[in-house]
Amino acid sequence: MDLQQGSIKDLWKAIYNTGDLHHCFNCSTCLSGCPASHGDPPLLVRNLARMVILGLEEELLNSDTPWACVSCSKCEEMCPMDVKPFEMILAIRQWQSANDETRVPPSIVEIYKRGYTQAVGVNTDLRDSLGLPELKTITKNPEQLKLFQEMLMKTPVVSANDYMFGG
Amino acid sequence: MAEKKPIGTVLVAGAGISGIKAAIELAEVGYKVLLTDASTQVGGILAKLDYQFPTDHCGMCRMLPMVGREYASQYCMRKSLFHENIEILPFTEITSVAGDGGNYKVELLKKARLVDPAVCNEMGECIDVCPVEVEDEFNHGLTRRKAIYQAIPHNTPKMLLIDKQACTKCGECVKVCTTGAINLEAQDEVETREVHSIVLASGVKLYNTREFEDAKSYAVSPDVVSSLAFERMMSGSGTYQGDVIRRPSDGKPAKNIAWIQCMGSRNRRQNRDYCSSICCMFALKEAVLAKEKGGPEVDTTIFYMDMRTFGKGFQQYKDTAVEEHGVKLIRCRVQGVMLKPDGSLEMRYFDPDTNEFFVKGYDLVVMSTGQIPFETHKKWADLLNAPLDSRGLLETEQYSKIKVARKPGLFICGSLMGLTDVSEAMSSGIAAAGEATNFLTSLGVDTIQEEEILEPIAHERENPLVSVALCKCGEKTGADGLDYELLSAELQKYRGVGEVHVIDSICKAEGETATADIFGKTKCNRLLIGACQPFMYRQKLKNGARKAGFHSSLVEIFDLFGIARRGMVEPSKGDWTRRAAKEVKADIEKLKYKPALHVNTLPINQTALVVGGGIGGMQSALSLAGRGVQVHLVEKEAHLGGYLGNQVEHTVDGLAPKAMAGEMKLKVFEQKNITVHLNCEVEKTIGTLGSFESKIHARDTGENTYLHHGAVIMATGGHEGATTEYGYGATDKVLLQGELKKGLAGGSIDAGGLENVVMIQCVGSRQKEGRHYCSRICCMGAIANALKIKEMNPESRVFILYRDVMTYGFFEQYYTKARTAGIIFMNYSLENKPQVEMVEGKPVVKFMDTVLATELELPADIVVLSTGVDPEESNQRLADAFGVALTDDGFLAEADSKWRPIEFQKVGLYLAGTAHSPMPLKSVIMQAEAAAQKAYTYLSGREVHSASVISKVKDALCIRCQRCVNICPYGARSYNEVDKCIDVDPASCQACGMCAVECQNNAAEVTGWSDKQLMAAIDAKLMDDLLMSTAE
Incomplete structure (x- = not known):
């Protein structure tokens, strides 16, 4: 890729304009324990940071991986350089949504359906074997789920694309 | 009459290797040194290490003086240190310091050991009876010790002490102690001492995984240990007595071992934005040793961020570790260690070589823990009223790592400068001694003059007659002690023995009087003294004997207690006495045939030749x-300054x-x-x-x-390295860092016109063909230039293509500063170097971004090459x-x-x-x-005295083959072209005996270690065995 043509030098200012991002030295801490890095394609936080720093606008706009983040905050906790990678991921999502009106992240559908991007209600047996209490997910409470969905439907991104939400 | 000047006195606070080195160097000049250490013993971290790269052996004794080595008793340094001008005060804290350089009043808190090392005979029965067991901190809690204990297992003297916290005061140890060395009520003592100068060599606190939050996701099991604990696990005196490395949890051999680098360091989040400098080499060495100990089936992996092999010989060591020993290196900082329900360990990592995630199981995980410097620096700054810099470290003068700013007479060395390896600890220790000497010279204080005792005439032509003096150690030897009557009678009969004396306590005042009395009356011409700690009293006893008329080379001192008991399991009184008699007889034989040895005096021309007129010279x-x-300062160029000073x-x-x-x-x-x-x-x-x-x-x-x-x-x-790579020489758009630096300073390069700049590190360096070493300064040099460009033109983009960023120690802050300034660092590997092509007069750099795994290309205004330093x-x-x-x-x-x-x-x-x-x-x-x-x-x-024990040449037997010249490791032997003979330089010779082994004609010999003496000693032992077996 030609960096002269294919990158915008100051793109990071538009996406994640904090003093933290540039501290990243690609140590891979954010990758090694990231639950979303198991996905296909995997979420590679370190790579997103590099793309923002280099200003790879097109690649960033087309990447779905920021939406795979499960908000566990492990990268945030463990990042030795305090880049605040989770904040960066949220910032990338915002920037993507603001700059690409056709982007309807598939995860919104998941959230609409079950309140979370991930299937957190599974693994009940494993939780049980470890003596952990049952998770009170919203899917177990149809009334509240209905209220929740109605609330979401009032947001423009959902109502404008209601065909995707079984509407 | 001129006023008598005081003796220059220096406090060296901290008796790790840099402190010991500073102390020895000051003592050798003739200053009086107080060497304190807050811990119970001397040796610092190095006391725990059996192995140091590159030899993977110990070698501490090599720091001892080479000339006059008989004054600094040469024994194993890991055991202890003995020097006439050094007063060693372990277990001593500095509680307050008043005054200033040239006149410090230091208050010392000497903590009570509860065992008096001057009286203790080290038999250790007290340890056997002590009922209290606690974790042994020397082995990082991996083993247990008693409340009365020996802090370092290999110490000589053993320096027993009682752990006050653990001791229950049951009194069992007091009951079995035969010498009255234990006093459970002993109190700490406060003492004020006056010193002219202070050298701080305390080292710094080390990162403790039990203490810090960010270690929690790693330290999940007893099988996750710190690198120092791992060192104890490998040690012959450590957890497994040098046997294969095992898992602490269940004792199974550890086959798969991983190291995690930068534990606690390079962490901006925890306010530790520094590198600990030594851990990369430490981990490499440990991995190699683990392989050597455990054999090829042991798998070793080091997880790292930058492999900082910046010192002399480091790169070669790393290459050997990887290529010959098969140590695996993976550039990934793992997020934590996972403890599986069955107790096994697992780590998930991203392998940048394959761009894949892996989950692997490990038997043992070693955390490469680094330094925690700020606490220690703050403590010293408060105590000494010394300045701290903006980072919170003791501020040193601008161009010095040693001199504390605005505090004349106060110096630092060793790991207080930031964790240092052995080499830097040595250099800094000597340099601190140098600065202190400079300071003391300016004060006009005196040095200690050697006591002039006239050497008595050696009656070596007379028939040898040996006087044997045996120390009885306070008359209170236990039930299984030596039978002095039997031993005396046995020795009295032995040929060549003139008299045998038994003295109560040779080390105490009454013992001294008794000894002097014997010396006064004797007719013997040689003296053999048997005592418990010959190391400590050697010089004192020798001087006494010399005053009484014995030639000092004809006096031998041996360890009566240790020599007899060593290797005996539960000896009875009879066994012990028999063994002692045999050993003493062998010593008598060796002394009987010993020639008188003489010290060589070498005149000194008090002039130095300095070659090279750069900043160092x-x-x-x-x-x-x-x-x-x-x-005399000799410079080959027409002007002084060298590369650094001129360019x-x-x-x-x-x-x-x-x-x-x-x-x-x-x-x-x-x-x-x-x-x-x-x-x-x-x-x-x-x-x-x-x-x-x-x-x-x-x-x-x-x-x-x-x-x-x-x-x-x-x-x-040295000077900036040359290259022909990346099109250098063919275009002025590809230049060297030195040229860029000059261009920016001189104005011939306009930073304002630079849109894209690419810097390539390690050009022709850290590779087998070319400079097979890291030049240590190029990363910092590139960062300095890049920052300059960004400062002059904030709109420019600067890329630094690196293999490993070598901003070791506190230089790390400049790496961080550079990234914050927007400079982009991209990693490349030796196998996949960047390519530079000229397109329409502009260099286009093509390189693989290892993060995105994408080929990138960038037309740059200039490409700057870091070629390193050539000698x-x-x-x-x-x-x-x-x-x-x-x-x-x-x-x-x-x-x-x-x-x-x-x-x-x-x-x-x-x-x-x-x-x-x-x-x-x-x-x-x-x-x-x-x-x-x-x-x-x-x-x-005006002169120095060489050692008396050195090698010599029996010229009549020498055939001038020069094999001894070639084998001498100290360059002490040379062939004299004029006189056609072999010369021995008495200052360089260390009496190692290699020449004597190599010589085919027995023409090379170490004085005092002749074949005749050793054969006689062996005969004495064999004869004794023969007589015993016949008797039985």
């Missing part, structure tokens, strides 16, 4: 000249070498003790310590001059002229890369600065100061 010359030593305007840490060199040049020309020889090279040097003669050749006039001098410092420096070509001529060696890379080869970094094997020759290896400016200055100190130790006096 000028610093050495100025330091020596300031202390009154005459100096480099500024460094990343805000220093201005060119301006500094300018000031130094003025000082050199003003200093009347320095004679500068410009345009000159040394062609040939002959002679030994104290009297060298050098032929100096003037390159311009062709004239030869002969200089006479007592010591030599080589500070030949001077003249090093080869210099090495030939002085008879010293070069490394494969063309730098001068020091005597020992760890323990003697600024000396050559041949005594009297020293090296400093880039002649040794590339290093930053402050390190050059530190080494130059250290080299000056080494030379000053000898040049300060």
Whole structure:
């Protein structure tokens, strides 16, 4: 890729304009324990940071991986350089949504359906074997789920694309 | 009458290796040293390490003085240190310091050990009966010890003490102690001492995984250990007695071991934005040793961020570790260690070579823990009213790593400067001693003069008659103790024994009187003393014997208790006495045939020759000249300053070498003790310590001059490396860092016109073909230039393509600063170097971004190459002229890369600065100061005494084959072309005996260790066994 043509030098200012991002030295801490890095394609936080720093606008706009983040905050906790990678991921999502009106992240559908991007209600047996209490997910409470969905439907991104939400 | 000047006294706080080194160097000059340590013993971290790279052995004893070694009793340094001018105070804290440089009043808190080491006979029965067991901190809690214990298992003397916290005061130990050494009610003592100068060598606190939050996701099981704990697991005196490495949890052999680097370091989030400098080499060494110990089936993996192999020989060691030992390196910082329900360990990592995630199981995980410096620095700053810098570290003078700012007479060395490896600990210890000596010289205080005891006549032609004096150790020897009556009777009968005396306590006052009494009356001409701790009282007992009329070389002291008990399981009284008798008889035989040995006195020409007029050479010359030593400074160019002083305007840490060199040049020309020889090279040097003669050749006039001098410092420096890679030379758009620096400073390069700049690191470096070493300064140099460009033109984009960013220690902050400034660092591998092509007059750089795994290309306005540092070509001529060696890379080869970094094997020759290896400016200055100190130790006096035990040549037997010359590791033997014989330099000879082993004709011999003596000693032992077996 030609960096002269294919990158915008100051793109990071538009996406994640904090003093933290540039501290990243690609140590891979954010990758090694990231639950979303198991996905296909995997979420590679370190790579997103590099793309923002280099200003790879097109690649960033087309990447779905920021939406795979499960908000566990492990990268945030463990990042030795305090880049605040989770904040960066949220910032990338915002920037993507603001700059690409056709982007309807598939995860919104998941959230609409079950309140979370991930299937957190599974693994009940494993939780049980470890003596952990049952998770009170919203899917177990149809009334509240209905209220929740109605609330979401009032947001423009959902109502404008209601065909995707079984509407 | 002139007032008697006080003896210069220095407090060295901290008895790790840098403190010990500083203390020894000061003591050798003749100053009085108080060496304190807050811990219970001396040796610091190194007491825990059995192995140091590159040899993967110990070698601490190599830090001892080479000349006059009989005054600093030469024993294993990991055991202890003995020097007449050093007062060692372990378990002592400094509680307050009043006054200032030249007049410090130091309050010492001497903590009660509850066991008096001067009385303890070290039999250890007290340990056997002690009912209290606690974790042994020496083995990092991996083993247990008693409340009364020996802090370091290999210490001599054993220095037992009682752990006050653990002790229940049951009194069992007091009951079994036969010497009354234990006092459970002993109190701490406070003592105030006056010193002229203070050297801080305390080291710093180390990262403790139990204490810090960010270690929690790693330290999940007993099988996750710190690197120092791992060292104890490998040690012969450690957890597994040197057996295979096991898992602490279940004792199973550890087959799959991983290291995690930068534990606690390089962490901005925890306010620890520094590198700990030594952990990369530490981990590599541990991985190699784990492989060697456990065999090929042991798998070792190091997870790292940058493999910082920046020191001399480090890169080669790393390459060998990877290629020959199969140590795996993975560039990934793992997020944590997972503890599986079955107790096994697992780690998930991203492998940048394959761009894949892996989950692997490990038997043992080692955390490479680093330094926690701020607490220690704050403590000293408060205590000494010394300044801290903006980072919270003790502020040193701008160009010094040693001198504390605005505090004359206060110095730091060792890991207080940031964790240091052995080599840097040595250099800094010597340099601190040098600065302290400079300071003491300016105060005009005195040195300790050796007590002049006239050596009595050695009656060696008379029939040998041995007087044997045995110490009874307080008359209270236990039930299984020696039977002195039987032993005396047995020895009395032995041929060659004149008399046998049993003395109560030879170490106490009454013992001294008794000893003097015996000496006064004796008719014997040789003396054998048996005592419990011959190391501690050696010099005292020898001096007493000498005063009474025994020639000091005909007095031997042996360890009566240790020698008899060693290796005996539950000895009975009879066994012990029999064994002792046999050992004493062997010692008697060895002493009977011993010739009288004489000390060689070498006259010293108090003049130094400094080769190289760069910053290092000028610093050495100025330091020596300031202390009154005459100096010849020889420079091959027409001007002083060298590469740094003439070419480099500024460094990343805000220093201005060119301006500094300018000031130094003025000082050199003003200093009347320095004679500068410009345009000159040394062609040939002959002679030994104290009297060298050098032929100096003037390159311009062709004239030869002969200089006479007592010591030599080589500070030949280096220069920016050359290259033809990446199109350098074919276009002015590809330039070297040095050219960019000059261009930016001089205005010939306009940073405003630079849109894209690409810098390529390690050009021709850290690879087998080319400079097979890291030049240590190029990462900092590139960062300095990149920051300059960003400062002049914030809109520019600067990319630095690197293999490993070598911003070790506190240089890390400049790496962080550079990234914050927007400079983009991209990693490349040796196998996949960047490509530079010229397209329409512009260099286009193509390279693989290892993060995105994408080929990137960038048209750059300029491409800047970091080519590293080349040694001077003249090093080869210099090495030939002085008879010293070069490394494969063309730098001068020091005597020992760890323990003697600024000396050559041949005594009297020293090296400093880039002649040794590339290093930053402050390190050059530190080494130059250290080299000056080494030379000053000898040049300060009119003569030095060599050791009496040295090798000699029996000329009539010698066939001049010169095998001894070739094998001598100290360069002490040479072939004398004039007299056609073998010469031994008594200052360089260390009496190792290699020549005696090598010589086919028995012409080489170490005095006092003749075949005749040793055969007689062996005969005595065999004869004793024979008699015993016949009797049975």
